[in-house]
Amino acid sequence: MLTQLQLDGNGPLHAQLTRALKQALATGQLRQGSRLPPTRFMSQQMGVSRNTVLAAYEQLRIEGYIDGRVGSGSYVTLPARPAPAPVETPPLPPQTRFAARARQVHDQDNLPGKRVPGVRFSFQYGAPYTHPAVTTAWSRELGHAALYTSPGYPWAQGLPELRQAICEYVLRRGVEARPEDVVIVAGTQQAVSLCARVLFDPGDPVAIEEPQYYAARVILQAYGAQLQPVPVDDQGLIVDALPATAPRVIYTTPSHQFPQGGTLPPERRAALLDYAARNSTWIIEDDYDGEIRYDARSLPSLKSQDEHGRVIYVGTFSKTLFPSLRLGYLVVPRGLRRDFISAKWMEDFGASAIDQAALAGFITSGACDRHLRRSLVALRERRDALLNGLHRMNEGRLSFIDTQAGMHIPVWLNHRDREQGHQFVDRARRMGLGLYSIAPYYLDPPDRAGLILGYAGLPVGDIEQALDVLRQCLDAEYGLRRH
Ligand SMILES: Cc1ncc(COP(=O)(O)O)c(C=O)c1O
Structure with missing residues (x-):
């Protein structure tokens, strides 16, 4: 049984899943001869589509890690190999003023908006609407x-x-x-x-x-x-x-x-x-x-x-x-x-x-205009689902406005400071929901808890499930709702 398979949030989902499975092979969680979980089960477990799982399994097959028996699943063929230890090279002093400034302002490991690993749903801003x-x-x-x-x-x-x-x-x-x-x-x-x-x-x-x-x-x-x-x-x-x-x-x-x-x-x-x-x-x-x-x-x-x-x-x-x-x-x-x-x-x-x-x-x-028209219909549905859900669960806990544009909504948690906002994001993550603080978008962030909710990449059904988790987080934060 596979536990703690974590997606790292880098790149396409199938590549993330392939890496996570290789890691499981390297650590011995998956042993030679053992069977990989059925694709349907894996897709539910990881909150990804079945095609994503199929693509990851196919990649492992190409690389010789597993082989497939029709009707009986995929089996690990290679003995587990230890993952090579990452080589740590201490950075040299910055060689130019540009490099020094870039080091100061650009934290490559902590970019805001980066996909939160290991969550089922994510209000990630920047994820596109695709069709x-x-x-x-x-x-x-x-x-x-x-x-x-x-x-x-x-x-x-x-x-x-x-x-x-x-x-x-x-x-x-x-x-x-x-x-x-x-x-x-x-x-x-x-x-x-x-x-x-x-x-x-x-x-x-x-x-x-x-x-x-x-x-x-x-x-x-x-x-x-x-x-x-x-x-x-x-x-x-x-x-x-x-x-x-x-x-x-x-x-x-x-x-x-x-x-x-x-x-x-x-x-x-x-x-x-x-x-x-x-x-x-x-x-x-x-x-x-x-x-x-x-x-x-x-x-x-x-x-x-x-x-x-x-x-x-x-x-x-x-x-x-x-x-x-x-x-x-x-x-x-x-x-x-x-x-x-x-x-x-x-x-x-x-x-x-x-x-x-x-x-x-x-x-x-004309394909671009057709796509734009289709996108606007779908984005409007997603936005309506999000806004209606936020209104329903609000009860004075949230402040947000409908800006009638774009693919995100900024939302403030009333009466909560910035630190409480970070804790809220952490709690949501533990409950399987990716949320993003608004603080990194300020040079001097206010002492208020704010979020930026991107909705373009989430179908309406996912938005509703994600909102359910958000409501539970709010109930836990502010005390249970009155009805
Ligand atoms: C304000 C703003 N400008 C531009 C972009 C797009 O940047 P790029 O064209 O480099 O992908 C984004 C995307 O997140 C944005 O939020």
Whole structure:
């Protein structure tokens, strides 16, 4: 009997399960000749799909750890081997100031939002909504792209057909771009990193929303930005609170403030653009989920009103498609175009041409719009299930608002401090539920217990079961409910 099989949270689930089983083999929990649990049982036990278990077993079979007898299951064929001890190499002193800053701000072993291992359900922000139809359409485009894409080095700026397709795609956000204004990048991550190279020097002041997108903050810090946190309210960035001495750059998420959820109203947008124009400040507009709105209130992007050419517009396919794609784009002011292309060329000579060609086909064939429409229906159902469940169990214990956008909801535990919030997350984990604290998304976290609940990756049935666990955690925390 297998006990304590733990998924480590790294990479695809089948790979995690394969590693966990190898570990069980190495520690002798699974001995030569013993039978692996039936796939159905294993899938229930681990809270993963049966296909995931089949894929893990198949991998072990390929590697010669098990063999299968039709109808009678899979048996361990290899004698248990001790897992090689990890080699610990003490780090050298940082060799550059960049490396020193990166060590300070980037804790590789403790990234917020990383999948919590060993839980049945997880409100993990960043897990995408997937649908079999998108996999089919995407693999068709990839197959076509593999046949017809030139095997030479790609354009550093991005494939012309993808840049053209992006120009049409961003019209829905009110952005009027020409293909020469677009730079294809490896997601928002790389977009922010290129902005850091092109727009400021180490030591320069850079304003950032407080709270903010963790990854953007870390990159800006690693490049030496002197961060100036600017508070947000339920409408997003408080433009009046921008520093009197203007920063070189402002990083902002005006359409859906991350993680609080506000939508910047028109008068603040105008004031922000005016501030940037008066002070020659650059604005990085991270429009990460601008396509995903559930009401009619959607405002066009800030970039669409950028008369003075101060906005660097950043879009990504991590939310609308999937984050493993690593494709996003910048729409840059004309005068900066050459700098961004050089910075991109120096990073990697350009994104994978096959992926770019596939994405261009995916957009122009209409598959992308079909997927978006389908996603919005499914995401709305998931969001409704989550919000209704939160309302039902609330009884004054939680504070949250429906921001009518995106794929997450920030939730506060009333009358609980930050430390109690961490304990709550730990308790949920012990009860099989992955929760995520909001604290890492602040430079200076408030002494309140807050969570960020991502729901895109959870089907409605799973959300309901996860909510049941959440309710039990709340009952344990606040005392039993009155009915
Ligand atoms: C605010 C924000 N920006 C951007 C992204 C996406 O980043 P990337 O395009 O690098 O995957 C996310 C995803 O979590 C996000 O929350």
